[in-house]
Amino acid sequence: MLRLAVPYHHGDLRVALLDAAEELVRSRGVDGWSLREASAQVGVSPSAAYHHFASRDALVRALSHRILSRIGTAVRDASAAFDDPGSRIVAIGQTYVRFALDDPAVWRLAFGVDDPEAPISPHPHDILAAELDRLDLGGAVFLLWAAMHGLAALLADGLLRFDDPAAVDVEADRLVRAVLSGLAGQPGPWPTVRSAYTDRQ
Amino acid sequence: MLRLAVPYHHGDLRVALLDAAEELVRSRGVDGWSLREASAQVGVSPSAAYHHFASRDALVRALSHRILSRIGTAVRDASAAFDDPGSRIVAIGQTYVRFALDDPAVWRLAFGVDDPEAPISPHPHDILAAELDRLDLGGAVFLLWAAMHGLAALLADGLLRFDDPAAVDVEADRLVRAVLSGLAGQPGPWPTVRSAYTDRQ
DNA sequence: CACGCTATTTGAACGGTGTTAAGATTGGCC
DNA sequence: GGCCAATCTTAACACCGTTCAAATAGCGTG
Structure with a gap:
């Protein structure tokens, strides 16, 4: 099936989420954003993130690490x-x-x-x-x-x-x-x- | 009407909320608590706080100030x-x-x-x-x-x-x-x- | 090439959150 | 004593993090 813009499987959702979160932190402050927002920005449903991070906190921890x-x-x-x-x-x-x-x-x-x-x-x-x-x-x-x-x-x-x-x-x-x-x-x-x-x- | 334990008007809800929030911060961390929790701990409905603070953030600001x-x-x-x-x-x-x-x-x-x-x-x-x-x-x-x-x-x-x-x-x-x-x-x-x-x- | 397995993603739902609006209650002041 | 403003409650809203079953996609194996 032809699906150029939004393939069902994201290339690398993990780093895409980290990137989105980092940009959100930069523009809105440490806590001025939500997991749902980061997911939406990447073009993915809110629950998709949970296959790459155990929780929002785990995302933040991984981002801190990076x-x-x-x-x-x-x-x-x-x-x-x-x-x-x-x-x-x-x-x-x-x-x-x-x-x-x-x-x-x-x-x-x-x-x-x-x-x-x-x-x-x-x-x-x-x-x-x-x-x-x-x-x-x-x-x-x-x-x-x-x-x-x-x-x-x-x-x-x-x-x-x-x-x-x-x-x-x-x-x-x-x-x-x-x-x-x-x-x-x-x-x-x-x-x-x-x-x-x-x-x- | 007899109402010993819980008078409708709290004595000083403002400082009571600040006290509760401070104790919550101490025991659960900077962000590990909610406005509703602090209100409940003081024995007051969640929206009562809004007559003393414009928002949760304003409460935190006042607490920081103190x-x-x-x-x-x-x-x-x-x-x-x-x-x-x-x-x-x-x-x-x-x-x-x-x-x-x-x-x-x-x-x-x-x-x-x-x-x-x-x-x-x-x-x-x-x-x-x-x-x-x-x-x-x-x-x-x-x-x-x-x-x-x-x-x-x-x-x-x-x-x-x-x-x-x-x-x-x-x-x-x-x-x-x-x-x-x-x-x-x-x-x-x-x-x-x-x-x-x-x-x- | 087809099959099936696994990883990935979705959709719908849950309880809890900050916040608002309208109404009930109270204490103080004329 | 009665009104008024301050205080508080109840109910509702949209949004949040999180979970779970079902749908989809990619991949190795036959």
Whole structure:
């Protein structure tokens, strides 16, 4: 039977739903959309999604997973452009923060999910940890992560806004270097830390 | 007519709804509850809430407002126990972060709301800003705020966990002092910054 | 090529949600 | 004491996530 526009079997409904959901998140906010809406946008009935995701929450979890690894990749690539550890870490921070500013709702969704169903690779946290190890500051990753994450969160939530768009890079740089230099004297001991990511390796 | 248990007019339905919603948030998460549930818990029909809040979202906004000013008060009181600016700022950071750890869902709701309908007093950000002014670091409030906020957010979201409960205070102290000392050399210039709070004064 | 098996999708239905409108009840004020 | 505005209820609406049986499509096997 001739069925050009709407074949009964969708090519790859799973990623089509993820794409639609991501775009809805981008335009309407983390929770300003419904599963039914995403299904309709893909041209499929509401219940079709349930053969690819156990629930709406599972879709959101999968989307978070996809975004986190996208951020991880961006962060890894950005750091690869430099040689000295300081600049590499600054590049990580800038990329991390800029993502939050450029795509706030998507960033919020990515980090708003409690437990990822599968290990995320590469995870931005791990990229940062690898760099800090080279500076013998491995135990303090979480402090630098917190600083970056806080700046990103304030920007993503609109609690903080720069007049000058270029200020993001400047200030991310300043914050990262401030924490690094402020930590330089401290030899630890660092606390034992757990995270959703370190737990699963 | 005798009507002891359930008078037709509730005493103060507005704060009763806020209390119920806060407790629901605490036990079931930021979004794991409904307006109908909160109404039922207070012993009132679902539509009664609409005489005190324009929508569920307005309730959440009002709740966020209440919590933010509670955090502001806690932060102000904590800083008042010390004299030197450094310790005062550390106390602010510790209180801010500990709130996030102790009451994660409520903390998330408080900061997850886009625009507060009325100025928040005292706002934690303003308390911090006042202290930094005394150190001639007024332009850098947002960097210290970011660091504190990031540590708080990671703990509230469960992305970071300390094995030792006492570690929170130690690490918040360490982070705040690291940023302060790392910033000490920098004279600026600081960027022009806007926030949901600075905008409305 | 036909058959049947499995994955995929549909359609209809369920309970629960936020929200609205019209009517009942109440407390306070003249 | 009687009216008025505020408060609350009841009933209804459209929409939501989710489930289940039935319809459809693609694919390997005979």
